Amino acid sequence: MCAKSHTPVFDWDDLRSFLAVVRAGRLTTAALQLQIDHSTLSRRICALEASLQVRLFDRLPTGYSLTPAGERLAAEAQAMESVAIRICSELSEAGRRMTGSIRLATPEGFGTYFLARQLHLFAEQYPEVKVELIANPGAVSLTKRQADIAVTMFRPESGPLRARKLADYEYGLYGSHEYLRTRPRLKTLGDAASHRLIGYIPDLLPTPAHDYLKEFFGNRQADLQISNILTQLSATLDGYGLCVLPCFMADTHPELARVLPQTVCLTRSYWWVTHAELRAPALVRAMKSFLEEATARSRSALMPSASFGQALAGRPAGAASPMDAPASDDLSLP
Incomplete structure (x- = not known):
């Protein structure tokens, strides 16, 4: 714990500084977010600890870790922050210019x-x-x-x-025109066996729902496995092979053609x-x-x-139907 300060009580700025360190985990990162010098932030944390006469953080080589007392204070400080945010928004929002x-x-x-x-x-x-x-x-x-x-x-x-x-958004199977000219024609999904596939690295999928290839190609692994969608798109544009891509991305590139649209289509x-x-x-x-x-x-x-x-x-594209209605707000997720 830092040396005891002469300050008898803590102020809100010290509590805000405490929350910034809790959320960032590192003093330098929190200081950058608060736009203050890290030494100033360190003094505020010391002042808060001295005022409360408890150690709030364990200073570790990997960052700042909350002590049990710090965890209790974090819960209370977050509740105080929520009240402050609500008061400010309710009292001043009506006359505030959008800035x-x-x-x-x-x-x-x-x-x-x-x-x-x-x-x-x-x-x-x-x-x-x-x-x-x-x-x-x-x-x-x-x-x-x-x-x-x-x-x-x-x-x-x-x-x-x-x-x-x-x-909602749609995915399709795409390949470059240059690539498709040099490969066997795709008439059915089975014809893809003679084509190279681009997909995610299995153990780095963003979510299980991103395992698109499994939905259409079973246990076949991608020939080129890439951790992110933008690089997959780049490899597809350069003619490596076929890739399941969001249509709103792929359709902006005239170099790409969508194949088997009736078969490979997911939302x-x-x-x-x-x-x-x-x-x-x-x-x-x-x-x-x-x-x-x-x-x-x-x-x-x-x-x-x-x-x-x-x-x-006969219904205009983009016209909403009852099935298109978005889900209701979830005020507090369980």
């Missing part, structure tokens, strides 16, 4: 090929809002408030979170997720509305087969 920053975490394919190409529209509507886009949802924790909104490929199972289905879903206690409710609502409008506008790109079927049936 500030909002951080989103998304899958790399969605962030790179969809959202990044739409955000100029958000900027035109909210010119004083700064957007921070992390195209890797695994890099942040909503529970620890490291982002305001996450777009995920699955509904979270637990935590103080709110979740709602954002949109997955994106969800938006937020913390139950929002840091900036107005900004989060604005971004959620923008995401919902953007995905609704782009339904034909996200779900090309469904849009084609609707057109044949």
Whole structure:
């Protein structure tokens, strides 16, 4: 424990600093997030420990680890933070101009090929809002408030979170025109036996739902195994072989052709997720509305087969049906 301070009580800044270290796990990382010098942050933690006369952290070579007393304080501090956030938002949101920053975490394919190409529209509507886009949802924790909104490929199972289905999207089997010209023609799924396949490394699947090849090719392993979708797309463009790709990504590349569309067609879903206690409710609502409008506008790109079927049936592509309605909000996931 640090040397005892003359400060008789702690202040809120010390508690905020404590929470930043809890969430970051390292003093230097937390200081960077708070935009203060790490020595200043260290003094605040020392002052808090001295005021409470307890050791809150074990200083380890790998980072700061909470002691039992620190764990108890973390729970109370997070509850106090939630109250402060709610008070600030309720008292000042009505008269507040839309300014500030909002951080989103998304899958790399969605962030790179969809959202990044739409955000100029958000900027035109909210010119004083700064957007921070992390195209890797695994890099942040909503529970620890490291982002305001996450777009995920699955509904979270637990935590103080709110979740709602954002949109469905379609996958198909693609190969480059150059590659397909030099290989046997694909008439049935069995013909793929004479083709090279690109897929995920089995033990590095983002989720079990990403085991696309197993759905269509059984126990056959990919000839080229890659840990992320953008590199898989790059290998497909360069003519290595066939790959199951999101249509909204692959269809932007005229070098690629979709094969066996009636046979290899599967649907997955994106969800938006937020913390139950929002840091900036107005900004989060604005971004959620923008995401919902953007995905609704782009339904034909996200779900090309469904849009084609609707057109044949006489219903405008992108028109919602009862089956398309998103799931209700989950105010507190179990």
